[in-house]
Amino acid sequence: MKFTDYLFEEVKNIWQEYLEHPFIKELGEGTLPKEKFKNYLVQDYLYLKEFGKVFAMCLIKSKTIEEMNFFSRAISASIEYETAVHVSYMNKLGVPPKIAETCKYEITTDNYTSYMQAIALKGNLREIVISTMPCNWSYNYIGHYLLDNYKETLEGNYYKEWIDMYSEGKFDENLREWLDYVNYLCRDISNEERENLKEIFIKSSLHELEFWNMAYKETKEGDLCLV
Numbered sequence: 001m002k003f004t005d006y007l008f009e010e011v012k013n014i015w016q017e018y019l020e021h022p023f024i025k026e027l028g029e030g031t032l033p034k035e036k037f038k039n040y041l042v043q044d045y046l047y048l049k050e051f052g053k054v055f056a057m058c059l060i061k062s063k064t065i066e067e068m069n070f071f072s073r074a075i076s077a078s079i080e081y082e083t084a085v086h087v088s089y090m091n092k093l094g095v096p097p098k099i100a101e102t103c104k105y106e107i108t109t110d111n112y113t114s115y116m117q118a119i120a121l122k123g124n125l126r127e128i129v130i131s132t133m134p135c136n137w138s139y140n141y142i143g144h145y146l147l148d149n150y151k152e153t154l155e156g157n158y159y160k161e162w163i164d165m166y167s168e169g170k171f172d173e174n175l176r177e178w179l180d181y182v183n184y185l186c187r188d189i190s191n192e193e194r195e196n197l198k199e200i201f202i203k204s205s206l207h208e209l210e211f212w213n214m215a216y217k218e219t220k221e222g223d224l225c226l227v
């Protein structure tokens with residue numbers, strides 16, 4: 001069994017909770033209140049900023065130029081390619097990046113990014129990479145679920161651009177590259193290390209769930225955590 005298949009088996013119940021989450025359901029239906037989406041986007045924009053720094057630590061801990069290039073692409077993928085859709089929605093919703101960057105980090109955003117950054121500082125490359133894996137992998141999983149389940153009504157859905165990004169070929173390709181990399185990186189680990197990496201993967205998956213819970217919590221008009 002591939003290491004990534006083993007990891008997936010360990011979290012599939014948690015990931016099923018993402019698919020059944022009201023935030024995801026309402027995104028798919030196009031009924032999610034824009035105010036909730038706006039607050040989520042701002043926190044996610046701040047999240048991606050910190051997430052990119054985790055890959056910067058991977059780059060520092062890389063052993064080869066090939067690996068450095070891989071992480072350099074991961075930084076751009078997070079803070080250029082992915083944030084482009086955030087910026088497009090944020091501009092339409094009246095929170096351009098300059099304003100978003102003055103917003104406070106919610107405790108959930110802090111908890112998740114601090115968890116990965118602590119591993120980035122003290123952990124080895126395998127631990128850091130595994131802590132980041134639920135991020136893009138689960139979003140691709142959610143993107144495909146939404147595409148398959150709501151394809152009939154996607155055309156008029158305000159959230160189509162978001163759904164498209166996480167389910168498009170470029171994102172799939174990028175993820176496949178990552179899964180191959182993880183299987184290579186973890187090809188000869190001990191049982192003890194396997195257990196440790198599994199725990200890290202589960203914890204990041206739980207942080208993802210907390211992020212969806214935060215995104216769906218009650219918000220008031222203009223509730224943007226402005227500093």
Ligand SMILES: Cc1ncc(CN)c(N)n1
Pocket residue numbers: 044047048082134135136139208211
């Ligand atoms: C919290 C979170 N997790 C994952 C992703 C996908 N990169 C994201 N944008 N935000």
